Amino acid sequence: MSLLTILHYPDPRLHQRARPVEHIDPELQRTFDDMLETMYAAPGIGLAATQVGIGLRFTVVDVSEAKDEPQVFINPEIITRAGKCKSEEGCLSVPGYSDTVIRSQQVHVRALNRAGEPFEVEAEELLAICLQHEIDHLDGRLFIDRLSDLKRRRARRQIRRALREAQQDKTGAG
Ligand code: GNR
Ligand code: NI
Numbered sequence: 001m002s003l004l005t006i007l008h009y010p011d012p013r014l015h016q017r018a019r020p021v022e023h024i025d026p027e028l029q030r031t032f033d034d035m036l037e038t039m040y041a042a043p044g045i046g047l048a049a050t051q052v053g054i055g056l057r058f059t060v061v062d063v064s065e066a067k068d069e070p071q072v073f074i075n076p077e078i079i080t081r082a083g084k085c086k087s088e089e090g091c092l093s094v095p096g097y098s099d100t101v102i103r104s105q106q107v108h109v110r111a112l113n114r115a116g117e118p119f120e121v122e123a124e125e126l127l128a129i130c131l132q133h134e135i136d137h138l139d140g141r142l143f144i145d146r147l148s149d150l151k152r153r154r155a156r157r158q159i160r161r162a163l164r165e166a167q168q169d170k171t172g173a174g
Contacts, residue, residue, distance in 0.1 A: 004038045005053070006047075006093060008095060009094045009142060013053055014137070014140065015141075015142075018048075018054075018140075019055055019057065021074050024112070031049075036062070038052065042092050045126065046060065046063075046133060047134075048138055059072075059135070059137070060073075071113075072114040074113070074116070076131065077109065078131075078132070078135060079110055081106065082106040082107075084102055084103070085104075086100050086103075087100065087101055089129070089133060091133070091142060091143055096159070097144070097158060097162070099143070099147060101147065106122065107123050107128050108122050108123075109123055109131050144159075
């Protein structure tokens, strides 16, 4: 297994829509394990293929407390939604920024598992939030794209400034 590099905003690859997975082979299954390892190391509760520069529709997730319930969702689709809630979100591709977005409270999701078998889940709470966040990634959308115009502009400025400062720290420039 190996750690993958997580892309950061404003990498244009984060804004591309991923294509459906057509074949699940051992190489792709190794990629699921690499993504899980990368997600646990980060640490995060989910990681979409888009975030590691893979333009295919799959995501790994683990919302358990003990971090012992890895799940792979291939070609995930939201079939139905119910309710609305406020969600305080962060993203491994948007380090150093968090904000509140509106999400559906429950989502009924259909996907394939790592063996390619179809399954469905009635997700609520953290799993519902996480799956909506990850499926957004597969559609080329970040949580900051769901903020109001004013908040989004402010967020982008703040993120760019943080990135610039991190870069200056690294090169020792002042
Ligand atoms: O680790 C993560 N935590 C999180 C918290 C609230 C809402 C969404 C998330 S997903 C995030 C990992 C990530 O960026 N996945 O794409
Ligand atoms: Ni994210």
